[in-house]
Amino acid sequence: MNFSFFSGELARASGEMLVIPLFEGETGEGSPGLLAQAHAALEARLLPAATQEGFKGKSEQTFVMHTLGKLEAERVLLLGLGARARFTPEVLRLTAGRAAKTAQRLKVRSLVFALPGGLDASATVRAAVEGLELGAYRFETYKSSAREEKNAPRLTTVKLALAEGEKTKELEQTVALAQRVAEATNWARDLINEPPNVINPERLARAAQEMARQSGLKASVGGRKEIERLKMGMFLAVARGSVNEPQLIHIEYTPKNARHAKQAPVALVGKAITFDSGGLSLKPTDSMVDMKTDMAGSAAVLGAMKVIAAMKPPFPVHAFIGACENMPSGTSYRPSDVLVSRSGKTVEVTNTDAEGRLVLGDIITWATEHKPAALIDLATLTGACMVALGHYLTGAFGDHDATVNEVLESARAAGEEMWRMPVTELQKDALRSEIADMKNSGERWGGATNAALFLKEFVGDTPWVHLDIAGPSVSPKERGYNGKGATGVGVRTLVEFVRRRAAQLEGSEATEAASAPTAPAPKARPARGGRARS
Structure with a gap:
């Protein structure tokens, strides 16, 4: 997959699907900023529709809604993370995996993944990237139907939307490491x-x-x-x-x-x-x-x-x-x-x-x-x-x-x-x-x-x-x-x-190098035919 970072309004993020993971209780008043942006762009219809379907952000809950041209993305996918107090990066990794599998079923080639805020950015980026790569894995080498669908749409492009802050070199290195780990895991699979x-x-x-x-x-x-x-x-x-x-x-x-x-x-x-x-x-x-x-x-x-x-x-x-x-x-x-x-x-x-x-x-x-x-x-x-x-x-x-x-x-x-x-x-x-x-x-x-x-x-x-x-x-x-x-x-x-x-x-x-004694400066030598100056 090709990963990049996105900053700006989610309504303008290009991608076939917008994915927003949510903690339990975040679908009411005071919703997170990224969700609030999508909700406003959809003329305040997103949250009532999700609530009507029973979506509350509980673990493993899923809600999909067509945007009908109100967003750049064709669909919004809400995924439940469960209680914030019990969150670990593995919860997000599993959730990102579900997003990838949903994208496969809907034949989505590109998506925008909104990272949850208030958490360690490096840990959430790594979990999301690994979860998406691992979730997109399929072993269909010996299925005739898979060979016939060889050119079917596959998830290839992901934009990561940070809830706060901006991308850094460290986060880009985190993405690279997460991709290598997930690709090696899929190779082992x-x-x-x-x-x-x-x-x-x-x-x-x-x-x-x-x-x-x-x-x-x-x-x-x-x-x-x-x-x-x-x-x-x-x-x-x-x-x-x-x-x-x-x-x-x-x-x-x-x-x-x-x-x-x-x-x-x-x-x-x-x-x-x-x-x-x-x-x-x-x-x-x-x-x-x-x-x-x-x-x-x-x-x-x-x-x-x-x-x-x-x-x-x-x-x-x-x-x-x-x-x-x-x-x-x-x-x-x-x-x-x-x-x-x-x-x-x-x-x-x-x-x-x-x-x-x-x-x-x-x-x-x-x-x-x-x-x-x-x-x-x-x-x-x-x-x-x-x-x-x-x-x-x-x-x-x-x-x-x-x-x-x-x-x-x-x-x-x-x-x-x-x-x-x-x-x-x-x-x-x-x-x-x-x-x-x-x-x-x-x-x-x-x-x-x-x-x-x-x-x-x-x-x-x-x-x-x-x-x-x-x-x-x-x-x-x-x-x-x-x-x-x-x-x-x-x-x-x-x-x-x-x-x-x-x-x-x-x-x-590095500590040893910093604490190593500094070599004394060499004494000045007298100029040839003269005295050294003090």
Whole structure:
């Protein structure tokens, strides 16, 4: 989309639709200035018409009215934000997503979006831009009707109307960042929504390489021989049942500044089971239908790397991904097999459908060998986390409080809700094996914590956060900026985490430079053949 700022009377703003988000109670006397302008231009008919239809600005309420030539815009769209006291930027992001979906249904190509006043301008601009971009997303690659409507009108132009103040360079930079984040999230959604006969491990690796080349990142991809050389016994076992070869993916961002390049990297690890049948512990059909999305963690990591490359943080960022399929065949790994991990720990297999943690264990071990300052893994790991938190919350695990809190604060700022879950030694008995160092799956109770405890065995002393995105990786219905299908959850949080770390480091470097002692001025030298003057 093409975004720009608009200042002036809304009645004169050119665009096919005028969008005005409103808080509950703002449709009566003392309406906000932007709404009052539109109401006056429509000969005081807007608010009575909205009230007659029951619109009060409550959350998720919508009202559309034709302007009949009274405004430059053909329609006015009022959207409810709910109570101002409960407002967060995510509320506006979801509302902007609804605006984009309404524009699609009405075949609107351009709109004017009035930003609500009395709020942080940068936060509202970012939320609106991301919500509009995310809300306009559609995955219709394989629909004949979509191909026939290839040239149908699409939302391409948006003017942002500020309630107060004027555009600044900072707001323009905010728009640019929000667009990059939303576009990367939509790119991740595409990867997740593609069918598994298209996005297999090799195609995922190729997509990672293409992204890296376009973004100026270094990409390394290895196959089965490289995985064998690295002695990743758990990864190899999971991959054994599929005819599609496993892929080991490493994407690197390194700052050009030599001093910054020597900083400890941030490591991002994404689960990449491009299709999960459950292996010999075969899933029922209904549970298998959506298992093309079992690589959502890797898609989020790759999407975040697209943005990180443009942000250029003052420290390295690495992405580590092990991609394979979990399939049943004569060569599949079996329940009761004992596997040797890259770390040397042995694992008794009790359930071949607990495969993601096996691959992640070897990949996390490999990532920690790069001595990261922090490691974050994203994985659609357990149905148990969905049972606990539902479709819209990510479970966050980790025992390094500072890093966990940093991730939670980043998620809150990005509008991706997370809830901290326990990683307690009390559950460790569930993974105890009689014949190996541990089992890959324990009892049903505390399943999400058991999976996190398994991963923790491969982390060592690295500050680590595990994000179980099994619930929010796929939306079961249309909601705000999400349609039914992949959400790209995690991209925004990872970008915000890196952005905040970069700002913190740059701030500390600026402070050090300002407090550094000033070198004394050189003494004056006597002129040749004479005396120095005092």
